[in-house]
Amino acid sequence: MAILEIVNLTKNFGAFVAVRGVTLQIEEFATHAIIGPNGAGKTTLFNLISGLASPTTGEVWYRQQRLARLQPHEIVRAGMARSFQRVNVFSRRTAFENVQVALIASAGINYNFLRNAGSLFREEALELLRLVRCEDEALRRASELAYGKQKQLELAVALAAKPKLLLLDEPTAGMSIAETKSTIGLIKDVVADRGLTLLFTEHDMNVVFEIASAISVLHHGEIIASGAPEDVRKNDDVRRVYLGQD
Amino acid sequence: MTSRPQLIFLLAVFAVLAVVPFLGARYPVELATQVMIFSLFALSLNVLAGQTGNLSFGHAAFLSIGGYACAYFLTRLGWPLAVSMAGAVIMSAAAALIIGALCVRLNAIYFSMLTLAFSMLVWAVATKWRSITGGDDGFVGVDVPIYLTNPYSFFWFTLAVCALSVVALWILSASAMGHALVAIRENPTRASFLGMNVKRMRLAAFVIAGAFAGLAGCLLAMYVRGMYPQTAFWTQSGQVIIMVLLGGIHSFIGPIIGAAVLYLLEVITEQYTEYWSFVMGLILLAIVMAFPEGLVGIFSKLRAPRRS
Amino acid sequence: MLANPIVLFIQVMNALSLGMSLFVIAAGLTLIFGVLRIVNFAHGAFYMVGAYLAYTVVQTFGDTNLGFFLGVAGAGLGMGLIAFLIERFLLTRLYDKDPMLQLLLTFALVMILRDAVRMVWGSDQHSISTPPALSGAVNLGLTYYPTYMLFLLVLGPIVAFALWFGIERTRWGRIARAARLDREMLSALGVDVNLVYAAVFVVGSMLAAIGGALAAPRSAVDPGMDALVIIDCFIIVVIGGLGSLIGSFVGALILGFLTIFGSFYLQEWVIVASYAMMVFILILRPWGLFGQSDEVRH
Numbered sequence: 001m002a003i004l005e006i007v008n009l010t011k012n013f014g015a016f017v018a019v020r021g022v023t024l025q026i027e028e029f030a031t032h033a034i035i036g037p038n039g040a041g042k043t044t045l046f047n048l049i050s051g052l053a054s055p056t057t058g059e060v061w062y063r064q065q066r067l068a069r070l071q072p073h074e075i076v077r078a079g080m081a082r083s084f085q086r087v088n089v090f091s092r093r094t095a096f097e098n099v100q101v102a103l104i105a106s107a108g109i110n111y112n113f114l115r116n117a118g119s120l121f122r123e124e125a126l127e128l129l130r131l132v133r134c135e136d137e138a139l140r141r142a143s144e145l146a147y148g149k150q151k152q153l154e155l156a157v158a159l160a161a162k163p164k165l166l167l168l169d170e171p172t173a174g175m176s177i178a179e180t181k182s183t184i185g186l187i188k189d190v191v192a193d194r195g196l197t198l199l200f201t202e203h204d205m206n207v208v209f210e211i212a213s214a215i216s217v218l219h220h221g222e223i224i225a226s227g228a229p230e231d232v233r234k235n236d237d238v239r240r241v242y243l244g245q246d
Numbered sequence: 247m248t249s250r251p252q253l254i255f256l257l258a259v260f261a262v263l264a265v266v267p268f269l270g271a272r273y274p275v276e277l278a279t280q281v282m283i284f285s286l287f288a289l290s291l292n293v294l295a296g297q298t299g300n301l302s303f304g305h306a307a308f309l310s311i312g313g314y315a316c317a318y319f320l321t322r323l324g325w326p327l328a329v330s331m332a333g334a335v336i337m338s339a340a341a342a343l344i345i346g347a348l349c350v351r352l353n354a355i356y357f358s359m360l361t362l363a364f365s366m367l368v369w370a371v372a373t374k375w376r377s378i379t380g381g382d383d384g385f386v387g388v389d390v391p392i393y394l395t396n397p398y399s400f401f402w403f404t405l406a407v408c409a410l411s412v413v414a415l416w417i418l419s420a421s422a423m424g425h426a427l428v429a430i431r432e433n434p435t436r437a438s439f440l441g442m443n444v445k446r447m448r449l450a451a452f453v454i455a456g457a458f459a460g461l462a463g464c465l466l467a468m469y470v471r472g473m474y475p476q477t478a479f480w481t482q483s484g485q486v487i488i489m490v491l492l493g494g495i496h497s498f499i500g501p502i503i504g505a506a507v508l509y510l511l512e513v514i515t516e517q518y519t520e521y522w523s524f525v526m527g528l529i530l531l532a533i534v535m536a537f538p539e540g541l542v543g544i545f546s547k548l549r550a551p552r553r554s
Numbered sequence: 555m556l557a558n559p560i561v562l563f564i565q566v567m568n569a570l571s572l573g574m575s576l577f578v579i580a581a582g583l584t585l586i587f588g589v590l591r592i593v594n595f596a597h598g599a600f601y602m603v604g605a606y607l608a609y610t611v612v613q614t615f616g617d618t619n620l621g622f623f624l625g626v627a628g629a630g631l632g633m634g635l636i637a638f639l640i641e642r643f644l645l646t647r648l649y650d651k652d653p654m655l656q657l658l659l660t661f662a663l664v665m666i667l668r669d670a671v672r673m674v675w676g677s678d679q680h681s682i683s684t685p686p687a688l689s690g691a692v693n694l695g696l697t698y699y700p701t702y703m704l705f706l707l708v709l710g711p712i713v714a715f716a717l718w719f720g721i722e723r724t725r726w727g728r729i730a731r732a733a734r735l736d737r738e739m740l741s742a743l744g745v746d747v748n749l750v751y752a753a754v755f756v757v758g759s760m761l762a763a764i765g766g767a768l769a770a771p772r773s774a775v776d777p778g779m780d781a782l783v784i785i786d787c788f789i790i791v792v793i794g795g796l797g798s799l800i801g802s803f804v805g806a807l808i809l810g811f812l813t814i815f816g817s818f819y820l821q822e823w824v825i826v827a828s829y830a831m832m833v834f835i836l837i838l839r840p841w842g843l844f845g846q847s848d849e850v851r852h
Contacts, residue, residue, distance in 0.1 A: 050439070076441035088439075090432045101429045105440035110426035111450060113418045117425040161441055301654050348837045355593055355655055359792060360836040366785055367829040374823055481781065484595075484661050492657070521673060527665030528701065534659045 003165055003197050004049070005030040005095075007060030011044055013223075016046040020221040022058070026165070026214075031191060031198040033208045036218035037241070042201040043085060046169050049199075050082045051075040062165065081163035085170040085201075087150040091143035095134050095153050098142055099125040102160030132156040132186060148179035152186065159190065167207065168192070168200040172207055184210055210234075214242075217241075252499045253416050259502075260409045267398050275401045281509045282408045283465045288489040288501035290458030295487070296495040297419060298451040300350070303358040303483050304365030305459055307345070310478035311399030312338040312460025313467035314379050320468075321389040331464045338460020339453050341368075346452030351446050360479055371476035384474035404465055411458060412502070419455065419498050427451055433460060435491050461509055488530050494542030503541055556818060560697045565737025565814050567694075570702040573810025574710025575769060579783065580790040581717055588797030589734045589754040592645070592771050593654045596663035596807030597762050599782025602627035603636065605770045605779065606671050609680050610806045621636030622685035626767040634756045641755040646748060664780070682770040702771060709768070713761070714803050721799065730754055734797070789832040795845020804843060 004026040011019040017042045026032045034042050049060055051072040060067040062078050070078075088096050103121040104110050116147040129135045139143055142153060151171065158166060171187060172180040184207055191198045202208045208215065209229055210244040216226040218240050219237040232238055290466055291305045302527050315337040319330035340388055344362045372379045379385055394400045404470025416426050430437045438444045439511045467473045476482065485508075508526070515522050557563050583597045594600075608625035615621035640663065648656050683689075684702045691698040698793050721727035733750045741747045766779075773779065790809050794801020809828060816824035835842060 028434055052435070072435075072438040073441050073443045082439060088433065088436050089435065091428055092432055094427070097425070101425050101437075101441045104426055105437070106443045108441075109422045110442050110447065111423055113421045113423040113454075115422050116417075116420050117422045118420065120422060157436075157440070161439075180544045193345075207335070266695075292804035296674040296698070301657075303657075348833075352836075352840050353658070355591075355796075356744070356836070356840045358654075358657060359593065359788065360833070360840070362788070362830060363792070363832045363836055366827065367833055368827045370826040374826055479781070481664075487658070487661075524666040524669030525664045525668075527669070527712075530658060530665065534655050534662060535644065538652075538655060 003063060004050065004199070005059075005061040007059040007061070008047075008084065009048055009060065010046070011048055012056045012227045013043075018104065018221050019055075019115060022218075022221070023227065024223060024225050026197060026199055030213050031200070031211050032214045033109065033212035034216050034218055035205075036201075036210055039162065040218040041221040042218055043169060044221075046082065046167055046201065050080065050123075050167055050174075076161050076163075077241075078147055079164040080163065080167065081142050081158040081161040081165075082167035083169055083171065085153070085173055085245065087113060087147065087154055089142045089154050091149060092141060094139050094141055095129060096125055096138040098153060099128050099156050099160050100215065102157045103128075106161045119144070128156040128160055129153075129169060131193050131243045133182070148175045148183070151175065152183065155186070155190070160196070160245055163196065165197045165199065168198065170201055170203060172204055173242070180204065202203060211224050251311040252497070253413075254428065256412055256416075257364045257409070260405060260412075263405060267401055272397060275397055277510075277513065279397070279404050279469055280386050281400050281506050283462055284486075284489065284509055285502040285505040286408050286411055286465070287459055287462035288289070288505040289412065289485050290455045290462060291486050292420070292455075292495065292498075292501040293415065293427075293458070294451050294455040294489050295426065296492055296497070296501070297431060298427045298448055299434075300448060300452070301358055301487065302452075302455070303480065304361035304363070304368075305360075305455070305486055305488070306347075306368040306478050306480075306482035307365035307368040308338045308342055308456040308459035309463040309482070309486075310368060310473065310475075311341050311467065311476060312370065312463025313473040314385060314463075315460070316390045316464035317473045318378060318383045319469040320391075321385075321387065323335040325390070327391045327394070331461070334464045335457050338463065342453045342456025342460075343449070345458065346449045350448040350452060355462060362483070365478055365483055367482060369475055369480075372475040372478055379473070379475070382407065382475065384445075384470045385467075388467045388473070390468045390471060394468065400469065405467070407461065407465060407513050411461060411548055416498060423447075423450070442456070485526070488526060488533075488542075491533050491538075492529060492540055494540030496539060500540050500542040507541065556815075560590055563694075563696050563700065565668055565818075567703065567707065569700055569814040570807070571707040571806040571810075572813060574708075575706040575720055575765065576790060576809060577710045577803055577806035578768065579762050579765030579811045580712050581704070581799060582758035582765070583715060583787045584791045584794070584797055584799060584802040585717065585721075586758035587756055587791065588799075589730050590645075590649075591653065591734070591749055592660065595660040595784060596785055597759075598632055598666065598780035598792075599658075599667035599781075600637065600759045600762035601634040601766035601769070601783050602671060602775075602777070602780040603667060604633050604766030605673050605682075605765075605775045606680075606762065607632040608770055609775050611684055612682050617683045617685070619687045621684045622688075622771075625682065628759040629763040629767035633721040634760040636685070637756045637759030638752060640759075641752045645755065648772070648832040649751070653815070660832070662782075668777060668780065680775040682767075682775065684771040706768060710803075712804070714799070717799055720752065726750075726753070726760055759841070786828075789828055792832050792842055793835050795842025798842065801842050801844030810823035 001023040006022055006024040008024045009019055022045060034045065036042055037244050042130065047056050052071050054069050062080060065078055067075055090212060100121050126135060126138060134153050134156065140153055142150060145153065157238055172183050175183060188211060201204050209212055215229050215232040217224050217232060219241045224241065225232050225238045259490055266274050287309055295301050312334045316330050316334035319325040319333050349360045352360055373382055394403055426442060427447060430447055433442050489504040489508050490501045492508055493502065494500030512522055515525050533540060556589060561683055583594060586592060586594050609628040611625035611628040612621045615624050644659060686703045688705050691700050692704060709833055721731065729745055729750050733747055786809065790802055790805035794805030812828055813824060815828050820827055
């Protein structure tokens, strides 16, 4: 059963069509990769799904709920969380505070002006930091962490929203080979443990074929192939426009 | 942003202030009263500017709405003190709700411009609406309750109101909401992807800031025994921004220190020169060019030169 | 009263004249915002400094035609020099920092300049007389109209055209327009962007000062003259759209007509109406009538 349905989604920036009539279904519990050359529209597609940008035409359905044109916070409340291609955390706050404030938002007590936040959600926050292997950095400012650690921290922040559907935009971009390897393991574990559906973009084909249970290929804003990894790998169009460049 | 030592420090300051009336002179008492009123005003702006990251250039609007409302309720309607003050704070909060709802949709410079525009609208209305505000001449002669007419008792009253407000705002700043507001200041996009309604949170901060500014306005109107349109003029909003920045925009006690230092500097400077505005401009220039974290920032750098 | 064609004509001319004299000042503000992305709170203070500089020059050269025009030129040049120093030594250090710091810097300048003029010129009101060549009135067929007001009315479109030509039709203008779009790209192409910024800031500030010098014969020169002018300029650029020259032109006309005709119907409440108009425009179209809606909203 599809957890996310994208129907005929189009986004124009002036005369430029960044995403053109994309129709896509993401099955529940799938780990679905969106791949495509740079500028194919992957990030725009993510922004449309997550509410950062609103589509020119088309629909996004999450279960029975219509998402397109909702605000990001409403979409997060519906059960979807995301990370960003360039690390996007509260860089002046500690790793612990990053996760803590995410938990505060997730619990919906961000209007509670009486409850002291000092040690609020302490256990849960440390648990999440442990999960993403950042527990030793809990009291360090996010900006002081190594890039790979920041990405992992952002994963913890996203998980704090207790999503059912997780969107990761280039989760291993800018990482070393060792970090990439450990991040793949981490993502696999988390997705399995928590019964998540994962939708991600990735430039590293090794990562894609290691994690993905389904792949869609975006080219010039259009889906040119979609299906199981092996089918996509064999698809002639894909080989021509995309894998052929490797 | 908040730490228990800071709160304890502040309460100690209030304890020291409580000694002032026993010095025997009347002038220090009046000076301390004024400093406290403007500290409260600066502290209220900081909920919005420091904690949430929205630099309002029209915060004086709420100071004057609170002041005029309190003056009107006490004097024209003859309401009791508590009711008048509560009514004035509600008026300021309501105005902040309406104005804020329209302002929080805009980002940095446009937010500042729109808040400025609203405060000038309030100023213009205060100048022209003679029957309520007294117009250009101001609202002269506020009926302060008899038990507050003595400067000493008014000092105690101001001290109590300000101390309670400081505690309340400290609780807010240390609360779940306080942390969420800081998150919004630092990274609104990320905050919205945590599931926070960023605009509504900003609006909440706007209303809280407006309410406490209104409370400061009540005290001001009663202290001065009047209310004048200039209180809403854009230069007044600028002055409170300087207070906040001087103390340190990212710290809880910063605005209080900034207000106190600026106010005392003004009093001292005016004994030597009539060019206070010039001095204040130079102070702001120094903050902007060299010390954007204000006095608290300078202090913590001196204390821990190597850390961060 | 407005049914009388002569009264109506005079009021229309007054509105145009007021609008155009405000336009000269507001054009500088919008020019600076358009390229540097800075809302210059000190623009009103620059206007005031211009008026004072003109006063001093006129005092030196006498109430002659030459004295007056030297005064206007001196206001522009003197303020241009001050603006150049401000840009070189202060503003330039803040370009890559929080835009709020730039705003606050200009606010600091407001306070410094306000007292600086008192230190130099004292707190008394001064005045400049209308130059002989522009005093009196001219016959416009329907009625006589003050020459100086007519002069201001005509000057506005000339300034507008000169600015438009400078921005749209010259190499410098092209560079300035490019600088607002992409600073880094431009410096990569070997253009000295800092020089462009300095030039724009200087020209914009000179317009404020010239506006102040031109306003001096019609209003008092005193240390408080800056406070409301800057708000009028804000109203104009907000209506027209921050950074839009044509927007400022239209905004100035709207404010001119609102002020003159509004006072017939609203009497003194007209000032409330003009602030209310600024508020409404900012709510409905924060980027103004002619501005572009880039990054206005979250």
